[in-house]
Amino acid sequence: MAPRSMIKGAFLGALALTAPVTAQLADQVSSDSQAGVPLFTSETLQLTDDALATVSENQSALFQFGNASSLSTRSVNGCKVYPGDFWWPSKLVWNLFDAFLGGALIKTVPLAASCYKSWPDEYNAATCSSITDDWTDSNLHAADAASVMWPLFEGRTCLPTTNASASCTVGGYSSYAVNVTNVAQIQLAVNFARNAGLRLVVKNTGHDFNGKSTGAGALGIWTHHLKNIDYIPNYKSSSYSGPAVKMGAGVQAHEIYEKANALGFTVVGGEGKTVGVAGGYVLGGGHSPLSSIYGLAADQVLAMEVVLPNGRFVTVTEQTYPDLFWAIRGGGGGTFGVVTSVISRVHPKVGVTVSTFSFSTGTDVSVETFWAGVRSYMERFDTHADAGTYAYFWILNTGEDSFLFLMNPFFAVNHTVAEYNALVQPWYDDLSNLGISISPSTTYYDNFYGAWMAGFPLETVASSTMMTGSRLFPRANWEDATLFNTTFDTLRSTVENGYALLAFNMKAELVDGYPDNAANPAFRNTLMHAISSTSWDADATPAEIKAKMDYFTNTVLGQWRATCPDAGAYMSESDIQEPNFQQAFYGSNYARLYKLKQLYDPTSLFYAPTGVGSENWVVNSADGLPDQNGRLCRA
Known part of the structure; x- marks a missing residue:
């Protein structure tokens, strides 16, 4: 005979609605916080033990908080519960969950479903045309509860098309998502996913290059609408006294930069316009146009409000949770909990000089001359970075023995035009002596926001026919002449090979x-x-795609790694197949992070590809590619 707990679970769907549910399951609590700054209103609506006690045992069974005696969760042969499984929640249970959420549950409809006749309620040629036109615009995907910026890692199951009879499935997108507007909804989702054995993902904007915020059969927590911003002129903690800002998890770069400019301060955030600053960006470290002066975005964080894997809402500071305060700041999103807000230090208003220009091979510039101009620039990386500047540049192969260098832009924080010109003059002189002509467009802005808006274009995203990889090249590769030569020759070879x-x-x-x-x-x-x-090619088979990916990972990027084997890569803009990701993305921190992962998330509720502890799991993807379109199982 089946255990009573299994029988109770099997019949929960039938019993769940024995009493009406008329309001969200939550309590209004005090706005006091151990961070020393009041909670946002969205953070004062919480799931409590008292709230759970107001509904029947059957109704509350799947929403209880985790504790040491409730570590075992449902699974199917060591896998997370998946649509179609016996343990997959019934429609009645999903309805109950939605009622407890206050109507915030979204059943996923792929963003491009309007292009497909198999979605008759969505099929609309005009809508499809609009979606197709905007597909590479990051705003489109950020504003959807399930869509991510890189559909390759979802599984490419529903792309825009002119073939209305083609197949479109939910694929690797989360099956449902909670449109979060308060903490109670996050707590309910965390508890429900843990107790029901569901895969759980967290999405803010979906920017991560490896699709960490998507997963087949998952329940998604969508934090995009947590948009509150509070400026704190005098914040005090044990290690800091000065101005700070509290940001909701959904605040994006363009929003916080605009606010900072209006109030006369500068905040460390991303280069991309739609990146969620207080979401996965800061949790993964977060490099910034201000990093050469102030460090990473994670370095600015003074306190965080977090829902832990057990469903409890806590304030994480140096005093309250020193281990999590260390781990969450840079240890990766979707790993230790769901951050609802961060308090970060801010800096004085700064002026910036922005310069763009290009040069290329041509009648008067040979291939060797072109590369001599590039080398002259790279030789000065330490001087430029130590001056506090940040440069974003491209080197492209444009045909046989044809190359383009594009500076877009050189972003010189705390530099006037005259100071910027003095900094780059040695390089400009070399270019002139080489016969390389440039026509820089150089402008000074008295504030970061104006410079950033002018300097960086809106991100182009959503390609399903490419994958990226990266490397953090260390200062040591410039300090040793032989190693610099190897590094330069390797990068030149990369470009020359297309x-x-x-x-x-x-x-x-x-x-x-x-x-x-x-x-x-x-x-x-x-x-x-x-x-x-x-x-x-768009019609490449999965086997052909995998062969391309493997060559890129092992050969192209393998040559990069060989120049600096002890360095690493930025996890949020990386190769999903990175060998030994533990060392590459976390370095000497990994053992400590893994230990904390087991302590705070013993049921492995939170999984993200290449995240801490992800080696204990495998996704059985439908196409054999390293995407999230498949059941998540113990490795």
């Missing part, structure tokens, strides 16, 4: 006096964050 080079000349040292965190130690020594990519 692979684009997108790179950032920057540094990201931990500022003296800032508390240590779990950000990749490789960041602290870097002078260049370099990215490349590989691509394939």
